[in-house]
Amino acid sequence: MSAVPAPEPARPRRRAGVSVGALAAELGAAPPPSLTDLEATVSGVTLDSRGVEAGDLWCALPGANAHGADYVEQAVSRGAVLALTDDAGAEACARAGLPALVVENPRRETATAAAVVYGRPAQHLRTIGVTGTNGKTSVTTMVHRTLLALGRPSGMVGTSGTEYRDATGTDHAIATVRTTPEAPELHGILARMLEDDVEACSMEISSHALVLHRADEVVADVACFTNLSQDHLDFHPTMEDYFAAKALLFTPEHSRRGVVCVDDEWGRRLAHRAQVPVTTYATLPGIEADHVAREILPDDYGSVFTVVGKQGAPAQRRLRAALPGRHYVANTLAAVLLLEAIGVSGPEVDAALGTAGTVPGRMEPVALAPVRGVVDYSHTPDALEKALTTLRSVPGTRRVICVMGAGGDRDRTKRPLMGEVAARLADVVIITDDNPRTEDPAAIRAAVRSGIPDATNAEVHEVDGRGSAIELAASLADVGDTILVSGKGAETGQDIGGIVHPFDDRLRLRDALAARPGPGDPQADGGH
Incomplete structure (x- = not known):
């Protein structure tokens, strides 16, 4: 396995920048009266005062608890030459002697500023934007890995991080913390990919990003909708609001055409509502x-299937999904259609997707026998139901043991729903901690358990500590059983009380299964 490259900055190396006067004109803002040299160059953009570099435009935005302008002194000390802010932030900038462009909605204009300063890189790459409650990471990863398998320079931005392979075959990683980075990072990343001759970039576009203008000034060559189910109702007031946010991706401001899964009613509604041509x-x-x-049909740990056109048209092709389950059939079909939309098609593409279409932390097997161990990111009721249903249907499966929980500081209404799904579809349910963040882990576990009916047929355990829960699952498993550790996927840390501790479900499950007594071990039959 090749070494993981060291994280690189979310900025291009070469930055010609733009003059203050030209930037003000693009934003429709009055030039700062305190700045006499309108030809002064802005060469970078950031929201974070701690990340300011010399020559930067610093975007001081209003927040829920504070205003970005409260940190103007730090931005100035690090070399900011200009601020972008609103009336509330302009006074603080003036006191600190930092010229400012004042606009009504600085969050929205931040995307325009970043695009302008970095030379509108999205216009020079083939871009794919994927949205949906589940499947975003899977589809973007499948597209990215298939392009790499075909020898094409490609990039990917999303939940699992940001990475790309340049035209020389060198791999790069950029540290990002959000599914869709803030606009300055996103445009900086695209500019960096462009200068390294990347051909295409697949991006996860979250509903948060669409509402908060993080993805503005990126018009995807093709956008994809995978599905919609309950999640993020801590941010969106209702499911209708959540759907409306996703639908923004299918407007001319965000995409040129769409690929939409119509397996659910939300997708069928979107296909009619989209303001761009849709397949x-x-x-x-x-x-x-x-x-x-x-x-x-099952095919080892994956599936094979036939794609047909409308009204029973002749078969177009036979494809292989590298992971099991109908939802990965859907993801594979989405990836094929997205690749076609950017001009990449043919038998070699189908073959590459059938082997390259695996996704870290998504139905990822860490052991196959005598006990199958699988790690999956399923952190919503719908995703957990699909994962459990899929694993139960794998030939030779005896029992399904599910280690699960729910994240803190997120949608609380889904917690009992996830407990109900787990108890309905698994033989053994071990409720434990996900990322409790600032909440009491025991209270989260109790909320999950409250959804499990008293008359459940499942064997239910509640375990404080995710590592202990995984060890319990391994100790309870017998030959032919499958253990699903759900919720965190490929994450390598666990957020407890605001501190991220090293934790990888894949490593913990692999170690726990390796330590499990073998058939010849006296412990396996209770000792002597």
């Missing part, structure tokens, strides 16, 4: 779409 796909019986997956 539809489906995997469920009785659903009409432009492309439909049929004859889905």
Whole structure:
């Protein structure tokens, strides 16, 4: 396995920048009266006063608890030459002697500023934007890895991080913390990819990013909608608001065309509501779409299926999903259609996708026998149901043991729903801690457990400590059983009380299964 490259900055190396006067004109803002040299160059953009570099435009935005302008002294000390802010922040900037462009909505204009300063890089790359409650990481990773397998320089931005391979075959990583980075980071990343001759970039576009203007000034060549189910109701007031946020991606401001899964009612609504041309796909019986997956059959740990056109048109192709389950059939079909939309198609693409379409932390097997161990990011009721249903259907499966929980400081209404799903579909449920963040872990576990009916047929345990829960699952497992550790996927840390501790479900599960007594061990049959 090749070494993971050291993280690089979310900025291009070469930055010509733009003059203050030209930037003010692009934003429709009055030039700062305190700045006499309108030809002064702005060469970078950031929101974080701690990340300011000499020559930067610093965007001082209003926040929920404080105003960015409260940190103007730090921005000035680090070399900011200009601020972008609102009336509330302008006074603090003036006191600190930092010229400012004052606009009504600085968060929205931040994206425009970043695009202008970095030379509008999104216009020079082939871009794919993927949204949906589940499947964003899977689809973007499948597209990215398939392009790499074909020898094409490609980049990916999303939950699992930001990475790209340049035209020389060198791999790069950029540290990002959000599914969709803030606009200055996003445009800086795209500019860095562009200067390294990357051809295409696949991006996860979250509903938060669409509402908060993080993805503004990126018009994707093609956008994809995977599905919608309950999540993020701590941010969106209702499911209708959540849907409306996702639908923004399918407007001319954000994409040129769309690929939409119509397996659920939300997708069917979106296909009619989209303001750009849309191609539809489906995997469920009785659903009409432009492309439909049929004859889905198991193939080792994956599936093979046939893609047919509308109204029973002749088979177009036989494809392979590298991971099990109908939802990965859907993800594979989405990836094929997205690649076609950017001009990448042919038998070699189908073959590459069938082997390259695996995703770290998504139905990832860490052991296959005598006990199958699987780690999956499923952190919503719908995703957990799909994961458990899929694993139960894998030939030779005896029992399914599910280690699960729910994240703190996030949508609380889904917690009992996830408990209900786990108890309905797993034989053994071990409720434990996910990322409790600032909440009491015991209270989160209790909320999850409250959704499990008293008359459940499942064996239910509650375990304080995720490592202990995984060890319990391994000790309870017998030959032919499958353990699913859900919720965190490929994450390598666990947030407890605001401190991120090293923790990787894959390593913990692998170690726990390796330590499990073998058939010849006296402990295996209770000792002597």
